[in-house]
Amino acid sequence: MKIVVCVKQVPDPNTPGQLDPSTHRLRRDGEVVLDPGDEFGIEAGLQLAEAHGGDVTVVSMAPERGVDAIRKALAMGAASGVLISDPLLEGSDALSTARVLAAAISREGFDIVITATESTDGYSGVVPQMLAGLLGVPAVTFAKSLKYDGTTLRVLRQTETGHDRVETSLPVVVTVTSGINEPRYPSLRGIMGAKSKPFQTLTTSDLGLTDVGGAHAGETMVAVVAAEERQAGEIIEDDGTAAKRIVDFLAEKKVI
Amino acid sequence: MHPMVTTSPQSRKSVSTLPNFTDLYAVDELLGDDERLIRDTVRAFVRKRALPVIDEHFEAGTFPHELVDGIAQLGLLGMHLDGYGCAGASALAYGVACEELEAGDSGLRSFVSVQGSLAMFPIWAYGSEEQKQRYLPEMAAGRMIGCFGLTESDAGSDPASMQTRAHLDGDDWIISGSKMWITNGSIADVAVVWARTESGIRGFLIDKGTPGFTASDVHRKLSLRASVTSELHLDSVRVSAGQMLPEAQGLRAPLSCLNEARYGISWGALGAARACFESAVEYSKTRLVFGKPLAGYQLTQLKLAEMATRLVQGRLVTWRLSQLKDAGQAHPVQVSLAKRANVRLALDIAREARTILGANGITLEYPVIRHMTNLESVLTYEGTEEVHTLILGKAITGEDAFG
Structure with a gap:
């Protein structure tokens, strides 16, 4: 089974993010890490490969330092990595990103493409579906479990009220939720072996793409506005009626 | 990536972003x-x-x-x-x-x-x-845990005075004595025990459950409480000749093991120090005293500046030592210097951090007191501060002040 996992390097979510006031883009010059959400996808891919044979290729579109995210995935157990890195790609919108990823993934070939539901920096959450569209395969999103029997992939798809049971044949694009599994830590041996695994860096011209990147972005960030501060909560002083007032409040909100 | 190696005038301009405060020299x-x-x-x-x-x-x-x-x-x-x-x-x-x-x-x-x-x-x-x-x-794989039995209750800094003895009985060794302050002792599946023999100090591998071999834990410790410390008892323990380490002859062998461990301690102590320092910085920024953050007082800043400086010094020592070690050129004296210096700085940082946290510093709500009491053990195990001082003194002067 040929499994491709898309990964992204993002500013460390543990440190406060900053927007560049002129471009409205997230500043990426600080500490960057493999998107924690992507670790679940890598783990899901590795588990499928371990159970059914085959291997995992990680694909990332990023500046050159994005190689660190790929190296971590290789250290966790992925077999090979592809980095698409090109100055032209700076400022890419979601569709450009999806086109670049689709082109690289088509070159590799795949049975399953796994991504997170969204990145922990841009949060657009649309790249996976675009990717599926461009690859001409179904997208099954928000998977909270994956089971494959050799012909059919069975997915429990998280919804707001419960879950859907979805069955699909391959090839397919699947997005996985955080919590679908417990991502493994890279082992020392994995870390030390990561550098000797196949790794290639591609440019847009390698992929035969010219109309991608910031210059061709179809969407523009017009403004960035601070979220409205939430109203302070209501404080109930206990004058003997507090319990009833709290119960009434909860009942009104249909919580109880 | 290595700003220090270039010397062109261009590179002498100052930079505007400072590395993380726990690693000011990057x-x-x-x-x-x-x-x-x-x-x-x-x-x-x-x-x-x-x-x-x-x-x-x-x-x-x-x-x-x-x-x-x-x-x-x-x-x-x-x-x-x-x-x-x-x-x-x-x-x-x-x-x-x-x-x-x-x-x-x-x-x-x-x-x-x-x-x-x-x-x-x-x-x-x-x-x-x-x-x-x-x-x-x-x-x-962690399926078998080991411990190291060198120290005895009356033979700590002076392991050559050990009383544990082994003698041959046919092809077997019979070992008797006791070992004290043994980390992992009672949870170990195999103990590396050092004993005096007719041919000098030798090392033996003693499996858990070997008749005559027992371990009892040291209780009422106020340091390294999340670690097992035991006493090993060896009452005519019989092991086959194949359980002796063939290449270990004399005290040099166990001392070489300690040298390995001391190297790791010189790094480890920096971790404890860093955790205390981070805790102190964070606390000082949020704790208000007389209406302003504790961090805004010169007394606090002096403490924090000193901690940051000593962390940098410790880091540079371990980094250089690791470079020497990876080149196969680390001398035990250099390891002694690093162990001594870094454990001392870590303990000082932990104690100073405790003062910044005030009463909160004595509770387990914060990591500081835990690290501080742990470091009291680290100060004296794997060679006390005093022993490393004498090792350095001897290396510097040529005078042996041990005896």
């Missing part, structure tokens, strides 16, 4: 990609798996057995050894891992130090091929 940048990923991985493991449980273990005086599998899967047990299921990592990588483990708790780092440097290392360095095959892969 020693992190001197790490390779592998070491950085090892650091991040161990740090994540400690944050996610160890920190949530360590306070409770410390308070209860119990060893976190539940972490052993995870530590083994990371590949940290015997990581600096080659072959037999060990990862063969650099000394630098081993140091980085020790720092991150001890940023969690000195007990965790002690567990890994004892397993890797004191129990696995002598088997790896002085064992027979059969011993290596039998013990090392199991120990690297």
